[in-house]
Amino acid sequence: MIGGQAPATDTGDGRSALPGGDALDYRDLFDALAVPKIVLDPDLVVLDANRSYTELLGMPVDALVGRTLADALAQVPGGPPPVPHAMDAIARCLRTGMPEVVEPTRWDLPDPRTGETGPRYWMLLALPVTRAGDAAVRAVVVRVEEVDAADVEGTDGYATPERLSWHSTVARMRANAAAERDAAVTLQSSVLIPPPEVPGLAVDVRYQPANRITRVGGDWYDVVLRESGRAVLVVGDVAGHDVDAAATMSHLKGVLRTVAVEDDAGPAAILDRAERAAAVLRIEAFAAITVAVVEPPAPDGSRRVTWARAGSLPPLVRRADLGAELHGERPGRLFGLRLPEARPESTLVLAPGASLLLFTDGLVERRGEPLVDSLEHLREDVEQVVDARLERLADCVLARSTPIRGADDVAVVALQVDGAPAVGPEAVGTMTG
Structure with missing residues (x-):
């Protein structure tokens, strides 16, 4: 129990029963998340997008679902073209089952405050979705987070400490994942002879x-x-x-x-x-x-x-x-x-x-x-x-x-x-x- 509340229980239909018998609808939970998220199948077809994502693009979810990610982004008026290294990261996530981080990337979208399209920067995190007992990747959740353009570009043409920190964090996460894979392969080759x-x-x-x-x-x-x-x-x-x-x-x-x-x-x-x-x-x-x-x-x-x-x-x-x-x-x-x-x-x-x-x-x-x-x-x-x-x-x-x-x-x-x-x-x- 947490905070004196009884935990939620599985109802058997993909939802969980809350204390008092109500059911927790995970669609409502997905929509309530403040950070934009989109769900893709193994063919990079959009399965779902939360409200924050659809508001970011200025499009209803029905206009996105069923399209490939590239096609969905092409429907956004003046929207961002697919960024090759971001698409490559999502594809790697599907192929390897490992999370992928994409450092701040420029996508020009209309500013919700002014309506003007200008340079905006986004960090992407691709997370694999698997089923218990099965390592096959069934879908990918892509998390999109905006970062301050001034932090990325700097005011004097030089990279800011924040920019350098992002580079360092992304590089370190990639290096750690690679080191774990290398260590496991070495262990396997020494044990399973x-x-x-x-x-x-x-x-x-x-x-x-x-x-x-x-x-x-x-x-x-x-x-x-x-x-x-x-x-x-x-x-x-x-x-x-x-x-x-x-x-x-x-x-x-x-x-x-x-x-x-x-x-x-x-x-x-x-x-x-x-x-x-x-x-x-x-x-x-x-x-x-x-x-x-x-x-x-x-x-x-x-x-x-x-x-x-x-x-x-x-x-x-x-x-x-x-x-x-x-x-x-x-x-x-x-x-x-x-x-x-x-x-x-x-x-x-x-x-x-x-x-x-x-x-x-x-x-x-x-x-x-x-x-x-x-x-x-x-x-x-x-x-x-x-x-x-x-x-x-x-x-x-x-x-x-x-x-x-x-x-x-x-x-x-x-x-x-x-x-x-x-x-x-x-x-x-x-x-x-």
Whole structure:
């Protein structure tokens, strides 16, 4: 509660209920804003404009809505032509999903006090509009603010302190955004590295970030090859889609990688030891993680795989005959809870030609759909991939199963046992544990 008032509640129709049962109409709120604002769709067509904007142009909102921004401005008598660098900034906002600031720009409009057209200066701020759970930019709100011409031009032909300050602020905001993107890309390239070559196995990985700008988030994959020839596969998910989540993810990945090289550690032991190490190092995070250990080949070429799940989703097996099945037996507790019970392990023997798929929840979770149904859709998608090559399986799964691009990070690790597929029951493999 704020100031003793009960908060507004959602009415389900895009409005909010105020205390007393009245509905807050956001159209009225938009019109009440003193600063001119206009809303554009991805094609730069005007969706709406508030009263301050229409009064600025001296045109009714109906004369603007449905026109492109360039066409709408062309309707203003003696109005401003589209300024190329301002239009470029709006286009960048749509493309990148990042706010864009345009330093004071001259647009000649009639002065409301005198009616005379003369030099007037405006700062523009373009803000992306997205929907919760989806990073795609659906619209852009452009905020227009007039600044004093004397501050911009100066009286003696030199830039004023205000002008220099605006230059500095705009440059700093752009530099900060660029630095964040560069830092995220550097972090991603150092953490999400290609998997090592594993003799007798094809291993492939995929990563798709929710945040299209920083290109990194809280999900990760890893493949560690031990001296004994055992391979350790990991997929993990730390909550969040920003650089902070990525930093926490990189710490956890480093801890797990260090523990995973020890040849005596099975998947449950890897999770337990990493959890204790993270607590000592004060890495405070909860994560859903799957760890799988793949044994060297048996005489018939099959591979024994043992995995443990820390609050994560079940692995999926594509048999050599291209049928698919989920293995959701015995999940374990979420990483970071540090509860006393032991994490269970499950074991499967993969025949030559069979594949194993480990993935984070961003691959399957759909808003409003039960998780069990989403997992079944994934299984069906895998069975529809008729190409036996592992890289095609990974590509198709990512393309067909990701429900909303940008809704959540996705990490996938896939492996396939080399060799000619077995014929008959041997193609399925056996489940133990």
